[in-house]
Amino acid sequence: MRVLIIANRLPMKLTQSAGRIAFKRSEGGLATGLASLHTDVETHWLGWPGLHVEDDAQRTHITEVMSRHSFHPVFLTEQQIEEYYEGYCNNVVWPLCHYFFAYIQYDKKTWEAYLEVNRLFFEAAMKLIRPGDVVWIQDYQLMLLPGLLRQAMPSLSIGYFHHIPFPSFELFRVLPERADILRGLLGADLIGFHTPDYMRHFISAAYRVLNVECDLDEIHFDKRLIQVNAFPMGIDFEHYYKAGTRVPVRTLATTFRQQFGAQKLVLSVDRLDYSKGILHRLKGFAAALERRPDLCER
Known part of the structure; x- marks a missing residue:
């Protein structure tokens, strides 16, 4: 077949x-x-x-x-x-x-x-x-x-x-x-x-x-x-789970930790399309900072 x-x-x-x-x-x-x-x-x-x-x-x-x-x-x-x-x-x-x-x-x-x-x-x-x-x-x-x-x-x-x-x-x-x-x-x-x-x-x-x-x-x-x-499409769990053990990934993670220190990194990946809710995410992030000013620059 x-x-x-x-x-x-x-x-x-x-x-x-x-x-x-x-x-x-x-x-x-x-x-x-x-x-x-x-x-x-x-x-x-x-x-x-x-x-x-x-x-x-x-x-x-x-x-x-x-x-x-x-x-x-x-x-x-x-x-x-x-x-x-x-x-x-x-x-x-x-x-x-x-x-x-x-x-x-x-x-x-x-x-x-x-x-x-x-x-x-x-x-x-x-x-x-x-x-x-x-x-x-x-x-x-x-x-x-x-x-x-x-x-x-x-x-x-x-x-x-x-x-x-x-x-x-x-x-x-x-x-x-x-x-x-x-x-x-x-x-x-x-x-x-x-x-x-x-x-x-x-x-x-x-x-x-x-x-x-x-x-x-x-x-x-x-x-x-x-x-x-x-039939909800899942993800390749093993692929991403094992990725964290690879040397290039660990090296990049170390670089990020050194670059950002104690700061939290918020990541969102999408193409520019009105259906992706990008503006809503930015507004949500702005609202979080307004409610929690202690998070600013952290």
């Missing part, structure tokens, strides 16, 4: 400088979370390499190098990156799922690009899939892909995991393409979410939009039974 992971991004980043392309392992949350699976079973990964590449010779070179690591690139045009990824994914689905309704910037052409790229991934996947393979589709950028694969291969084992919140029906229903997205997701045999709340929101949306028969963790759709459940 092989597992084919299909995600918007490959776990290998491309960077370009002075006309040369360099390869580097991605440190993103999705790539890190699935790293152990990639070593436990024969796994192939299909996704965008993260860089716009037009030159055919460069595309061939990238494909050859990545295939040695069982990574298979899907190349996107600049327009597809702008309209599918920056447009529909990041300006519509992302704020909708995070309850930032006022941040949604809807444009019909971005939905058309979303359709186009999901079909592009479908065509690439069909070239890789073998009998007996398990396909595991990752996240909101590819919500139509399970349905496309199901139509082409009715007996294929398909899983889908939604790595961000799934909103309540009251918010999800404002999406013009809500029915198409739900039908796409229901092409999977198993649909996973991080929390039971997200799972219940999805089941509620499927029931109210598509009028399907639902149980606690099952949906009856198109003469099939789809399992829906919560």
Whole structure:
């Protein structure tokens, strides 16, 4: 059995400088979370390499190098990156799922690009899939892909995991393409979410939009039974536990102690995004200092 992971991004980043392309392992949350699976079973990964590449010779070179690591690139045009990824994914689905309704910037052409790229991934996947393979589709950028694969291969084992919140029906229903997205997701045999709340929101949306028969963790759709459940992604405890014993880490810790002395170090790591609550954290820290002035400069 092989597992084919299909995600918007490959776990290998491309960077370009002075006309040369360099390869580097991605440190993103999705790539890190699935790293152990990639070593436990024969796994192939299909996704965008993260860089716009037009030159055919460069595309061939990238494909050859990545295939040695069982990574298979899907190349996107600049327009597809702008309209599918920056447009529909990041300006519509992302704020909708995070309850930032006022941040949604809807444009019909971005939905058309979303359709186009999901079909592009479908065509690439069909070239890789073998009998007996398990396909595991990752996240909101590819919500139509399970349905496309199901139509082409009715007996294929398909899983889908939604790595961000799934909103309540009251918010999800404002999406013009809500029915198409739900039908796409229901092409999977198993649909996973991080929390039971997200799972219940999805089941509620499927029931109210598509009028399907639902149980606690099952949906009856198109003469099939789809399992829906919560699978919170954990961390690699052993990796971080053992990291504290490594010489480079201990050396850096000693440097920090010498630099800060008795001062407490507060650390928060996130990319600059309105959903990360960075401003709220800063306000919380400021409020703590106002209430406890004895902590200032400590």
